[in-house]
Amino acid sequence: MAITTKKTFCRFCLSCCAMDVDIDDDGQAVALRGDVSNPLSGGYTCLRGRELINIQQHPDRIRGALKRVDGKFVALPMTQALDEIAVKTQQLIDQHGGRSIASYNGSWAWSNLPTLPLSKSFHRAIDSPSVFSPMTLDQPAKAFMLCRFGLWAGGIHSFKDADVAMFIGNNALLSQYAPAGGLPPYNPARRLQDALNNGLQLIVIDPRKTEVANRATLHLQLRPGEDTTLLAGMLRIIIDEQLYDAVFCEEFIDDLGGLRASLEPFDLDYVSRRTDLPAEKIVTAARMFASGPKGAASTGTGPEMSPRGSLTEHMVMTINALCGRYYREGEVPAAAPPLSVGRQPKAQVVFPPQAWGEGFVKSRFRGLTQIGDEMPCNVMADEILTPGEGQIRALFSIGGNPMVAFPNQDKIARALEDLDLLVAIDPWLSATSRRADYILGPKVALEREDATLLGEMYFEEPYAHYTEAMVEPQGDTIEEWEFYWEIAMRLSIPLSIHGQPVPMDQCPSKYQITELVAQGSRVSLAKVKAETEQQGGKIFDEARAVVGPKSAHNHHRFRVLPKDVKQQLAEVAQEPLNQKGLRVAEEGYSHLLISRRIKQFFNSTGHNLDALKSKGSTNYAYMHPDDLANMGLSSEAMVEISSPAGSVIGLVKASNDLKVGVISMAHAFGDTDSDSSNVMQQGSSTNRLVSDEQHFDPITGQARQSAIPVSIRAL
Numbered sequence: 001m002a003i004t005t006k007k008t009f010c011r012f013c014l015s016c017c018a019m020d021v022d023i024d025d026d027g028q029a030v031a032l033r034g035d036v037s038n039p040l041s042g043g044y045t046c047l048r049g050r051e052l053i054n055i056q057q058h059p060d061r062i063r064g065a066l067k068r069v070d071g072k073f074v075a076l077p078m079t080q081a082l083d084e085i086a087v088k089t090q091q092l093i094d095q096h097g098g099r100s101i102a103s104y105n106g107s108w109a110w111s112n113l114p115t116l117p118l119s120k121s122f123h124r125a126i127d128s129p130s131v132f133s134p135m136t137l138d139q140p141a142k143a144f145m146l147c148r149f150g151l152w153a154g155g156i157h158s159f160k161d162a163d164v165a166m167f168i169g170n171n172a173l174l175s176q177y178a179p180a181g182g183l184p185p186y187n188p189a190r191r192l193q194d195a196l197n198n199g200l201q202l203i204v205i206d207p208r209k210t211e212v213a214n215r216a217t218l219h220l221q222l223r224p225g226e227d228t229t230l231l232a233g234m235l236r237i238i239i240d241e242q243l244y245d246a247v248f249c250e251e252f253i254d255d256l257g258g259l260r261a262s263l264e265p266f267d268l269d270y271v272s273r274r275t276d277l278p279a280e281k282i283v284t285a286a287r288m289f290a291s292g293p294k295g296a297a298s299t300g301t302g303p304e305m306s307p308r309g310s311l312t313e314h315m316v317m318t319i320n321a322l323c324g325r326y327y328r329e330g331e332v333p334a335a336a337p338p339l340s341v342g343r344q345p346k347a348q349v350v351f352p353p354q355a356w357g358e359g360f361v362k363s364r365f366r367g368l369t370q371i372g373d374e375m376p377c378n379v380m381a382d383e384i385l386t387p388g389e390g391q392i393r394a395l396f397s398i399g400g401n402p403m404v405a406f407p408n409q410d411k412i413a414r415a416l417e418d419l420d421l422l423v424a425i426d427p428w429l430s431a432t433s434r435r436a437d438y439i440l441g442p443k444v445a446l447e448r449e450d451a452t453l454l455g456e457m458y459f460e461e462p463y464a465h466y467t468e469a470m471v472e473p474q475g476d477t478i479e480e481w482e483f484y485w486e487i488a489m490r491l492s493i494p495l496s497i498h499g500q501p502v503p504m505d506q507c508p509s510k511y512q513i514t515e516l517v518a519q520g521s522r523v524s525l526a527k528v529k530a531e532t533e534q535q536g537g538k539i540f541d542e543a544r545a546v547v548g549p550k551s552a553h554n555h556h557r558f559r560v561l562p563k564d565v566k567q568q569l570a571e572v573a574q575e576p577l578n579q580k581g582l583r584v585a586e587e588g589y590s591h592l593l594i595s596r597r598i599k600q601f602f603n604s605t606g607h608n609l610d611a612l613k614s615k616g617s618t619n620y621a622y623m624h625p626d627d628l629a630n631m632g633l634s635s636e637a638m639v640e641i642s643s644p645a646g647s648v649i650g651l652v653k654a655s656n657d658l659k660v661g662v663i664s665m666a667h668a669f670g671d672t673d674s675d676s677s678n679v680m681q682q683g684s685s686t687n688r689l690v691s692d693e694q695h696f697d698p699i700t701g702q703a704r705q706s707a708i709p710v711s712i713r714a715l
């Protein structure tokens with residue numbers, strides 16, 4: 001049988017690893033592997049990406065539309081399902097207004113590029129702000145705090161140029177996630193080792209001895225939830241020892257003196273006691289980072305999931321700014337996303353538009369507002385369950401699984417049951433889709449054309465790839481973005497992207513819709529398609545640009561001490577501590593529970609695949625061996641873990657990576673029926689331990705999903 005090999009890229013996560021796919025005479029994908037000729041990923045794939053063929057051909061995959069009738073799912077044509085959903089949607093808009101229609105665009109909606117802009121256009125057209133995404137579940141502050149702090153228009157130092165890097169709560173060898181300045185996800189172990197061999201100084205701040213911490217030049221294994229305290233202490237040292245970039249600060253930092261005054265309570269003794277770190281390690285870390293001269297501090301999801309995520313992110317931005325970790329006039333930033341809007345990099349501070357507060361739609365709960373053009377996930381369940389103006393009555397859950405992703409799982413379960421219409425676009429029966437009124441099976445990665453546009457914000461090089469579909473789609477499926485187009489067309493709702501109308505007489509092709517998204521890009525989509533569809537992704541050197549001088553009229557400076565940051569720093573310093581430096585509010589609990597990544601799953605995706613489940617289907621509760629011994633527990637023993645918000649069952653495992661008093665579990669597992677009989681098969685939802693109402697970030701609504709005080713009881 002003849003085999004044709006085609007170039008594509010993975011869309012399991014946003015890293016877009018390049019792949020070669022073998023197609024047989026029948027048009028079926030029979031094998032795939034990393035594309036060793038690719039200049040970005042160099043043949044690297046992870047175990048999840050190698051499942052793309054299995055996903056496409058999986059016997060349990062939903063390949064059409066299903067409707068729940070009398071508690072059972074029955075198949076119906078996709079067109080009929082869309083007709084019925086459109087009718088119901090219109091009824092709800094007529095009865096309750098546009099705001100009653102909500103969308104949650106999950107991880108796999110993000111992987112299908114036009115879904116987000118079309119979803120937002122749809123919601124704008126029906127006057128509904130009820131758009132939610134994982135953006136406000138794990139790391140909203142990275143993007144949104146820039147409008148408060150300022151953004152360097154020349155770009156932050158990339159890992160490839162770094163002399164020093166500081167990873168805060170980012171297990172970069174496992175997470176396949178590279179924030180700006182962080183470790184790129186391709187062959188990360190080799191890449192890191194090469195950098196270390198070339199003299200990189202790596203500081204890791206993490207309450208766990210993670211895979212990346214084990215390779216660090218310096219690991220600060222701090223008490224969970226104290227990232228802000230540690231960074232405040234390091235900043236104080238950097239200022240007092242005048243280790244900052246004085247010339248840069250003189251021109252671009254506002255109120256350095258005020259910042260120093262606010263850091264007064266964070267002296268070395270205090271920070272050492274509170275973070276449970278030796279004082280000399282804190283000093284060494286501050287001096288090491290400040291010595292640079294190049295390289296950035298970056299965070300993973302853990303610090304934002306911990307208390308005061310937006311304040312922590314502000315401190316990270318501040319330490320980078322004080323040390324001047326940006327490309328300057330005349331330098332060429334490593335990153336220059338080819339398919340994004342091409343702006344001339346400049347040696348100046350700019351302020352993105354305000355993203356929350358005054359002028360933004362208010363939630364009815366917790367004083368939160370829209371953040372950007374989304375509502376915080378924190379309030380979704382209450383917005384569904386609480387009658388009154390603005391109550392959500394329909395939810396389109398697109399490529400995600402709110403049942404395992406959102407805080408307070410019991411409340412989310414009640415909320416989903418309470419809806420008048422729940423539509424899930426999901427290739428599998430999941431904790432969310434099995435509660436849906438309609439499940440629509442999506443086209444999966446190998447069946448789709450796609451461009452690397454969304455992933456390119458993480459690329460360290462100006463890299464792009466346009467892929468054709470590798471195989472014909474199976475069944476009667478739909479793409480996530482097409483869903484919005486189909487419903488809008490039925491309701492005569494006009495859609496637009498970047499101000500340009502989307503054709504509504506006939507569904508646009510994937511290329512047409514992607515072209516609308518990529519308007520104004522550094523490199524045209526047509527060129528990217530022409531040069532990469534057959535040959536594979538490439539680096540577009542023409543996208544690179546030299547950082548220009550700052551504009552004559554630009555006098556912006558980074559705001560290192562806005563009013564609310566000053567207030568929050570004071571609040572942190574006033575938190576009562578016990579003699580050991582532990583927050584008194586947590587004294588009644590035996591452990592602090594922290595989140596962790598695991599390599600086989602990407603958030604809530606991948607849990608249905610046997611090959612991935614064989615690496616572990618449960619989210620073990622890792623504890624220090626001394627803790628297990630003290631409780632008389634052996635590995636794999638069952639325990640009940642309780643927080644102020646709820647309880648879950650867990651299976652413990654010994655781990656020397658943790659300090660005594662810390663327990664670590666992965667999130668996005670389990671369902672409301674997780675119990676002792678099935679915890680080994682499906683794990684437990686740590687979100688049952690999370691309160692959406694008690695502990696949340698005041699700006700982003702990010703619930704405290706890590707550093708949660710818990711008690712543990714042997715079962």
Ligand code: SF4
Binds near residue numbers: 010015046176
């Ligand atoms: S890192 Fe992400 S994109 Fe790369 S193979 Fe793994 S899942 Fe796919």
